[in-house]
Amino acid sequence: MSDPAKYRPAPGTIPVEPGVYKFRDQHGRVIYVGKAKSLRSRLNSYFADITSLHPRTRQMVTTAAAVEWTVVSTEVEALQLEYNWIKEFDPRFNVRYRDDKTYPVLAVTLNEEYPRLFVYRGPRRKGVRYFGPYAHAWAIRETLDLLLRVFPARTCSAGVFKRHNQIGRPCLLGYIDKCSAPCIGRVSATEHRKIVDDFCDFLAGRTDRLVRDLEVRMREASERLDFEVAARLRDDIGALRRALEKQQVVLGNGTDADLVAFATDELEAAVQVFHVRGGRVRGQRGWVIEKAGEAIEPGVADTPDGDLPILVEQFLTQFYGEQAALAGQDDEQPAVVPREVLVPVLPPNADEVQAWLSELRGSAVQLRVPQRGDKKALSETVQRNAMDALTQHKLKRASDFTSRSAALQGIQEALDLDSAPLRIECIDISHVQGTDVVASLVVFEDGLPRKSDYRHYAIREAAGDGHSDDVASIAEVTRRRFMRMRRDFGTGDLANGEKTVVLEDGPELTSDAAIDPQTGRPRKFAYPPNLFVVDGGAPQVAAAAEVLYALGITDVAVIGLAKRLEEVWVPGEVDPVILPRTSESLYLLQRIRDEAHRFAITFHRSKRSRRMTASALDSVRGLGEARRTALVMHFGSVARLKDATVEEIVEVPGIGVGTAKAVLAALGAEDKADPADAH
Incomplete structure (x- = not known):
């Protein structure tokens, strides 16, 4: 790792004009190419405060050993030169959208x-x-x-x-x-x-001209009484129309446009492009790219859309640059850029990108984000395709036995475990400003999710200051999960032949306790995981490890996966374990963490929704939580309860006529109650 201060250009030597710059490593290889409206302003931002940089940018500047630049006249020239250099040097910290060879x-x-x-x-x-x-x-x-x-x-x-x-x-x-x-x-x-x-x-x-020509020839053949030729032309017209039916009109007025959509996570991005010509979808392309090593220009990651704008810019320059290079070899090819390019967000320098696209096309090109109508609806379809492509890509990687085996083996080696972690459990906490705090626990066996073992937890121990305490919540969930194992089985060296285990302050348990007497099957949480993962850094890991130590459990490895830097924290270690960004091991841990987060968020939303819908009934005197829940469950929602009559409400067990009228009054439906009964 190099010190950026050692190769920082001397003050005042960087020009203020627009240009393109290259970072090189100690071997002289180009590792990143970027452009700027002002080279001095942009390059100084890389060296001002290294701790404030995006993690990927920080990695780039500490890997580099030199920086150089080229001044250009306009920002459009900078865009073109940046594309040419990325194509020539293939820098490791720039995303490359290579043409997908799988589409015929x-x-x-x-x-x-x-x-x-x-x-x-x-x-x-x-x-x-x-x-x-x-x-x-x-x-x-x-x-x-x-x-x-x-x-x-x-x-x-x-x-x-x-x-x-x-x-x-x-x-x-x-x-x-x-x-x-x-x-x-x-x-x-x-x-x-x-x-x-x-x-x-x-x-x-x-197509219209060809169909009209065939129709004219068919009528002429019919007038000449050449019915055999006329019948053949009629069949040809039918074939053309059937072919046209396969290409449904999606945009009117003969629109020519490309619609681009992205689906991203921390490590990868899926891109989908729909090519619409003459109002019909003429083609589709897709890529899944690794973005883990991509350097983010200072300030970009702080925007509401994260690094999506820079991904859009890089895709547009590389994709249409490649297409222009191919079309330039053959004058028969049509224009590579359509009249409109629709994107999810505009790139940082949208005007310059639009001008460059217009130069490639030879006429005006409009780069914009669709807001309403058919184009917005089709853009949402492209977005769904991108999300499906990313999901399928992840499932394909997850279902690959070789990849799973390599991931588990890599985790074993990185954490110095005795064996590969065949059972991994992960917990995550979800809340909104300390309210409705919930947790999730997901289980992966052999690198695949075991959804039947997933669990939800409602956090019982609220923070004293009214705010969320993730550390205390993680300690509570860890304690509850392993106390459950303690009740079902116990922990110890049972795999080595011991049949009896005594835990601290606990009863003597035998391996027979692991069998459910009702089903005859092993209890789902009777056995400890090989690896216990928490979502967080050193404090969260320390809390979970302390609970396991108090319970006398020593054969479960505990780690934390910090979301921002994807660092793996181990209890008692000052520095985290850094897994390679492209390793299957990090991918598996990230997928487990994201699944725990998804599961927690889903439970939190459902719990919050039930609480909010039932809040209108809190003011009803004598209506406790059990009967409020019974009412909502019986009618399905508060809206349906409001539309019910007194007779329908009293059908719910435990609800009388007086309570039913009070419920309708609280919901603003007093007119359904009998006015005579009010006196």
């Missing part, structure tokens, strides 16, 4: 004498036009099969084309009129290219 596209080889249509995956090539990407290869083949009767272009490989040219007979598609058979000279190269050009026009959205 429909490729048209315009660089060949007889262009070919085929499904393709892989990097883009010069002279080939691409349509898509599509979610599934079968979707391309289905659409292609429909369109080949209208545009009978070649789909065979070079070898098949050459072989049929030699034997003088077409393939099966040539016999069934789904190929114009250029291999045997049935059409010339010029005629075949005209077919391919019409096919490209159709997929590019210029």
Whole structure:
């Protein structure tokens, strides 16, 4: 780890003009590239107070050994140079949105004498036009099969084309009129290219002209009494319309737009892009990127959206920069940037990004956040796709046995445990300013959640000052969880053959106590976890460890996972354990912690909701908590209770006529009570 003060530029030597800067490590490798409206202001912010920097930025500046910069004339030039340097040096602290090779596209080889249509995956090539990407290869083949009767272009490989040219007979598609058979000279190269050009026009959205031309030719054939040709053209028109039905209109007025959405967590981000051309969704792309090593420019992490604006900027520059580089190889490619780019939040320098996109397109481009209407609704759909993609990515990693094994092994080695922690339990506290304090306990076995063992806790010991005391709450939950184990089984070296364990101040317990006499199955909390995780740092870990020590439990490892820096705290240690950001071990611990947080938040919201809905009944004299709960449970909500009559309310056990009228009066529904009864 280097000291940033050693390579800080001398005061006054950094120019105030806009430019791009590079941080290099001790080996001369570029580790981060950034841009600034004022180089002096931006670079000084990296060295002013290292403790105030974002953790990832702090890691970057302490890894670097030198900084250099290049002055440019405008901020748009800085944007372009930053993109070029990120592409050239591939810095480890910059996010790279590499093209996803898993999505299939429909490729048209315009660089060949007889262009070919085929499904393709892989990097883009010069002279080939691409349509898509599509979610599934079968979707391309289905659409292609429909369109080949209208545009009978070649789909065979070079070898098949050459072989049929030699034997003088077409393939099966040539016999069934789904190929114009250029291999045997049935059409010339010029005629075949005209077919391919019409096919490209159709997929590019210029559909109305083609349909009108076919309709005119169908009527002309019918007037000539050439009904066979007219019937064939009618079928072609039907095929085109069926293909169009597969591409539903989502935005009106022939809108051309790209909609971008993000779903992020501490370590990763999922990006989804929908390409809308002519009002129809023509393609979709997706990425999942590691953002753990990304350096955040000073001040960005303090914005309401966190690091999302900078992620948006980096994606726009890298994605459209790559597309422009590909399209620049072939003049046949359409404009890579649509008229509109819709994003979840605007990047920090939205005007410069918009100007740069306009230069790429050659005309004005609007970069904005949709606020209402169809575009807002479609943006929400893209956002749901991004969230689903991130969830599926996490589940895929979690379900990978090799990854789980590596994660457990890594935790064992990092914490110096005797064995891999096959059972991990994690607790988390949730509250709002010290009210409705609850806790959750989640269980992972073999790296997978065991939801049947999840538990909720309502915290009983309130803080004396009226505010939340997470440390005391963690101690209470830890005590209750392991006292439950003490009642069900006890702790000790039972795995080594001991059948009887005596705990401090506790009765003698045997291993037979671990079996539920009613079900004959092991009790769920009769056995201790190998690893007990708390959400927090050193104070929280110390509280949990103290409880275990008081209970005489010595065979359970306790750690804390601090959310901000993702540090692993061990009891009695001054410094935390730092796991590699990209390690499966940290990913597993983070997932367990996040699951405990989710479970706690869900319980807290439900409890708070029940309390708030029942608060209107607190003023009813003689109506205790049990009967309030019975009323809400019987009617489902306070709103339904308010709409009920006195006769319906008294059907609830323990509720009389007088209480029912008092309930309606408290809810503002006195008119439902009999006025005569009021006297």
